[in-house]
Amino acid sequence: MASPVGKKLTGLVAATFTPLTPEGEINLPVIGLYIDYLLEHQGVRNVFVNGTTGEGMSLSVEERKKLAEEWCGKGKGKLEQVIVHVGCMSLKDSQDLARHAAEAGADGIAAVSPSVFKPSDAGVLRQFLQEVAAAAPDLPFYYYHIPALTGVSLLARDVLDGIEKQIPSFRGLKFSGGDLLDFGQCVSYCPSDWSVLYGVDEQLLAGLAMGANGAVGSTYNYLGSRARSLLTAFETGDLTQARTLQFQVQDVISYAVKLGFDVAVNKRLMSEVSGLDLGPPSAPEALPPPPGRLHRAEAPRGRPAGPVPCQNPKRDG
Numbered sequence: 459m460a461s462p463v464g465k466k467l468t469g470l471v472a473a474t475f476t477p478l479t480p481e482g483e484i485n486l487p488v489i490g491l492y493i494d495y496l497l498e499h500q501g502v503r504n505v506f507v508n509g510t511t512g513e514g515m516s517l518s519v520e521e522r523k524k525l526a527e528e529w530c531g532k533g534k535g536k537l538e539q540v541i542v543h544v545g546c547m548s549l550k551d552s553q554d555l556a557r558h559a560a561e562a563g564a565d566g567i568a569a570v571s572p573s574v575f576k577p578s579d580a581g582v583l584r585q586f587l588q589e590v591a592a593a594a595p596d597l598p599f600y601y602y603h604i605p606a607l608t609g610v611s612l613l614a615r616d617v618l619d620g621i622e623k624q625i626p627s628f629r630g631l632k633f634s635g636g637d638l639l640d641f642g643q644c645v646s647y648c649p650s651d652w653s654v655l656y657g658v659d660e661q662l663l664a665g666l667a668m669g670a671n672g673a674v675g676s677t678y679n680y681l682g683s684r685a686r687s688l689l690t691a692f693e694t695g696d697l698t699q700a701r702t703l704q705f706q707v708q709d710v711i712s713y714a715v716k717l718g719f720d721v722a723v724n725k726r727l728m729s730e731v732s733g734l735d736l737g738p739p740s741a742p743e744a745l746p747p748p749p750g751r752l753h754r755a756e757a758p759r760g761r762p763a764g765p766v767p768c769q770n771p772k773r774d775g
């Protein structure tokens with residue numbers, strides 16, 4: 459079992475999609491191929507499973523367990539870190555998933571805030587996170603901050619206040635929001651052995667400038683290679699190149715936004731770029747656009763028509 463003082467989580471982390479059959483059942487055999495694709499074509503060695511992109515909140519606890527087992531089992535010896543998201547509306551389900559992730563061999567767990575009955579203040583949320591983390595005390599624990607989806611408008615910095623005293627296994631957070639004041643305050647609060655991971659892929663460079671140790675995001679599934687180059691350019695001080703690469707990522711994302719960028723469109727984009735059959739989104743997403751649309755529809759304004767500028771092993775070898 460991994461120790462909470464295990465390797466610091468840095469670099470890119472792909473927030474994985476959940477492969478489904480056309481009937482909506484989880485499609486476990488795709489996961490081994492998915493891992494090979496991330497490693498071989500995107501150079502991404504860390505994954506965040508059952509999060510927003512993975513539609514974790516729309517899956518049953520049993521489905522989430524099977525997915526966690528498959529990612530941990532097939533990723534063993536290949537991936538660097540498998541972080542399993544265990545957040546649920548129910549504390550008991552979250553604890554059950556946390557215990558299960560530890561048994562399955564995860565390298566860390568993360569949890570979002572409950573979002574129907576929302577915590578009234580940061581202390582209440584910290585208490586919830588503490589009770590989840592305590593179910594798997596030997597695993598590094600991360601807070602997953604995504605206010606636009608949870609509707610929980612607490613500052614992440616307030617959630618962090620004194621959290622190390624309540625959660626000895628606490629090792630950082632995934633910050634999926636655009637408030638760079640709050641993000642900077644988190645960076646400044648966190649000790650150097652914690653990981654502060656930024657989660658808005660179109661603004662990664664801003665997150666890095668503010669001190670992010672890495673990034674978790676959906677687009678690193680198919681733009682991972684480009685985003686890695688961005689990280690390298692930033693680390694070597696080549697801001698011009700880093701900005702150019704960020705603009706390219708932004709072009710793809712704003713193109714997808716015009717197609718109604720949601721999990722359905724995002725998943726379809728990943729299927730088309732990777733050649734993996736990830737299937738439909740989980741209900742109740744809108745139906746995805748017809749196959750091929752994402753590659754053949756008009757290009758972003760001012761750019762030549764053609765496929766989105768991603769590496770495509772099916773076409774590019």
Ligand SMILES: CC(=O)N[C@@H]([C@@H](O)[C@H](O)[C@H](O)CO)[C@@H](O)CC(=O)C(=O)O
Pocket residue numbers: 473474506509510511512607634657658659660674675676677711
């Ligand atoms: C709202 C949302 O899904 N945000 C994504 C981003 O990667 C996002 O897709 C990207 O920045 C494009 O907007 C991640 O922050 C979410 C994530 O990492 C996850 O799936 O757990």
